[in-house]
Amino acid sequence: MHKEATRSGAQRLWKQGLCLLLAYALLAGCSARQGGGTEESLSLRVPAEEAATPLSPAEQAALQSSGPIDRNIPADAMQEVTLQYKHFLNKGRPTMKIVSKRAENYLAYSRKVFRTRGMPEDLAYLAIVESGYRPDAVSRAGAAGAWQFMPYTGMKYGLNQDWWMDERLDPYRATEAAADYLQKLYGDFRDWPTAIAAYNAGEGKMRRAMEGTGTRNFYGVCQRNEMLDEKAQLRDETKQYVPRFIAITKIMRNLPQLGFEPIRPESAPLVLRFTARPGTDLMGLSRACGISWEDFVALNRHHRRPITSTERSTFVYVPQRVEHQATAFLRGSGSTAFAQWQPKKVQTSSDSWAKISKRSGVSIAQLKSVNPGTDAIYAGDTILVPRSVNMSASAVNRQGGGSGKSNATRERRPAPxxxxxxxxxxxxxxxxxxxxxxxxxxxxxxxxxxxxxxxxxxxxxxxxxxxxPGTVAVAERKNPSGRLGASRSGRSSKRATYTVRPGDNLWNIARRYDVSVDDLKRWNNVDESALRVGATMIVEAN
Structure with missing residues (x-):
């Protein structure tokens, strides 16, 4: 068992009212390559009238401060930075107060991650632009977590996403993954503003824009963006993304001088990271630590179940004050009482908790406790049960009826x-x-x-x-010979056309048709950054 100190807060500042929801309109989030806005966006552009707002001497000094990322900014780019900067000091000030306070819980760890890799610590502020440091943020495009990873990119950088968990919602693991990704982007472009722009737009989009304009970095592309055709141009979102990050960075470095409440990341409540063995009872852990399930979930949003994965060890987080209780529980044999359970599909609507209880010897109450929100079960549902339980339709049929009134109210009528x-x-x-x-x-x-x-x-x-009702699994399209095309493996395949919808990405389209992302790219000559709503894609489903 391993534990690592991180800093976070059990306080949930996200409960500060509906004003916070509107405040996130100014945070652009990521593009289709990586993420998307985390709230309903009012406008990506700051109102131009704010440009006339005068700056005090202290505000001017903070604007002129610089670090490894925001030095040597071209004059035209500095105008956009100044506009963003003034907005956050004025109309956007309430939002800045909220997000800076929330960031306090995570900045010590984020800075440490970047510092130990020899990267600028100011990169820790990028999660403010992405999500306002909300670990539970989910965008309309499907990006999730403080660092707004899209599913495919998250998996590529080690963030597990399955029935058990979504590590994009673990703010510490996501920070480590973001550092990996940003380090890779810096290796590609050798310039931090360009790497940050690529985090938003995607490295392919950024590279093609540089080649098309004959420039060497993000600022050069912005100056010549109109040279590119509409598809190749950087979107306004990306052009404003880097200036917004720089403006927020300058404010975060100078909070007291700018009239904001100082933050002290090193004084934030300490949270410990433990490695939990497969099948750890998370509700049991929260009870052993004497903390409410709500507070436990707030620290462990990446876990989707009250039991950890029975396939591998995973991370769990608890306040430092309960370190001894957590250590004792996790070392005890009772902590992994569910290690021999696994997720299984309900095969027939004739099955019920009562029947599963009889087949497994486990009480209905316990079955429901590890499957919250499933008072009734239906064919196709995935539930957590002991490995030894036979879930086949034949096993259920051998039990016959006898599930009583609860079965009658639970079962659906068979479809016509x-x-x-x-x-x-x-x-x-x-x-x-x-x-x-x-x-x-x-x-x-x-x-x-x-x-x-x-x-x-x-x-x-x-x-x-x-x-x-009235649909077929795949829309078949015949080739000139009248036969369906064959896959490379020799198996027959069905060619379908798919229309891209809002929120789609290559990863979820590939998963829907059980094909690979690389196949989609090859069949359609497209990458994530070029995916457009309404476009038609070819999918050869086996």
Missing amino acids: AAVASSGKMHTLQPNETLYGVARKYGVSVAAIQEANDISNPNSLRAGQSLRI
Whole structure:
């Protein structure tokens, strides 16, 4: 068992009101390559009238301060920095107060990560631009965490995302991954403003813009951006991203001089990182430490279940004050009571918690406690059960009926035969609505409800499987010979066309069709930064 000191706060400053939601409009987030805005964006551009706001001598001195990243800024770029700077000192001041205070919980660790790698410590402020240092931030494009990693980029830099966890929501692991990515980008471009712009736009986009303009860095591209065709140009979001970061950096370095409350990252509440063995009972850990489940979750948002992965060791975080209790619990044999459990799919709607309890010898109460929010289970659901439990339909059928009234209220009516023969299955995604699913497949909400016996659409939950009436799994397109194309492996394949929707990225499209990202790139001659809503892509699904 390993523990490492980090700094964070159990305080949840995100509860400071709806004003915070609007405040994030000024934080642009990332582009399609890496992330996206974390809130509803009012405007990416700061109102021009703020340019006339005069600066006090202290404000002017802070603006002229410089570090490894914000020195030697060209005059035209400095105008944009000044505009952003004035905005955060005036209309954006309430937001700056909130995000600087929240950053206090993470800056000591972030600075240490960059410092130990020989990178500028000011890079720690980039997470303010990305998310306001919100570990739970999720953008409309699918980026997540304080550093707004898109799924594919997160996996590429070691952030696990599966049924058990999403390490993009671990602010410490995400900081380490961001340092890896930024270090790689600096190696590519040998210039920090350009590397930061590439973090937003994607390295491919940045490299092509430099080649197209014949320039050597981000500032040069901005000066000649109009030379490029519309597709190749850097978007306004990226052009403002670096000046916004520089403006925030200058403010963060001079908070007291600019009239903000000083922050003391080294004095923030200390949090310890432990390595938990597979199948660790997280609720048991929170009880052993004497902290509420809500407070525990606030420190461990990357865990999606009350049990850690039964496949590998993972990190958990607890306040330093409960170090001894956490150590004792994690060393005890009882901490991994669920090590021999695993996620399994419910194979038939005839199954129930009562039947699983009989097959496993585990009480219904305990089964439900490790599967919160699943009072009823349905075919296609993934649940956590002992490895030894036979979840096959035949095992359920051998049990027969006898599940009583709870089964009658739990089970759905079988779908009509016509629907069963022609329908496609859809797995409900987080924040997805029945209306959105209906629009996606061109069917009515009522038809989906009837096909799945849904009386209350608000009872749906992420991960639930829905049968879509009157659809086919893949839209087949024949080649001139009238035969479906064959994959390189010799297996028959179906060629489909897919229309890119808001929030899509190559990784989730590839996962939807069980193909690789590299295949999508090869078939369509496209990369992440060139993905556009409404574009048509070719997918050869096996």
